[in-house]
Amino acid sequence: MLTDTALRNLKPKSLTYKISNRDGMYVTVSPAGTITFRYDYCLHGRRETLTIGRYCALGISLALAREKLLDAKKAVMAGRSPALEKQREKRRLTAAKNFGDVALSWMADANPFNHAGLGGLLMIEWARRATE
Incomplete structure (x- = not known):
């Protein structure tokens, strides 16, 4: 052993x-x-x-x-x-190639009320604008 x-x-x-x-x-x-x-x-x-x-x-x-x-x-x-x-997990991780893809995925799951109030709302809005 x-x-x-x-x-x-x-x-x-x-x-x-x-x-x-x-x-x-x-x-x-x-x-x-x-x-x-x-x-x-x-x-x-x-x-x-x-x-x-x-x-x-x-x-x-x-x-x-x-x-x-x-x-x-x-x-x-x-x-x-x-x-x-x-192999499938590795492909899934490499599929999110840029910040925009990661941010969109995060925003789809994000609840603005779980992210410290106004700061969380501002962070989500910033991420939305960054991906446009």
Whole structure:
């Protein structure tokens, strides 16, 4: 079973290699030293791989990777592909390409009375004008 100390001590080699962890999760270590959490699973007779994320200061921790693994296993048990769900979420986030799209989406859900009275109303009006 991998630990944070073991992950920090992994060294890059000339080729990408992988180290198995528990519950089907493993890490790959690239020649550049990038450590990536992955999970292989079978769904509808097909083998698929979910890249959970990178292990680094700006990436995800081992504990968070294990939490995401549990979510992925639940999706597989329900017959859904976690890799496909991740791709769809990424596309949805990149669909809001500019401030106007984000502001319009926010305004559709915004209740002016939940945003500190007059200041909230002014903020919503400013956002409406900025998107025109």
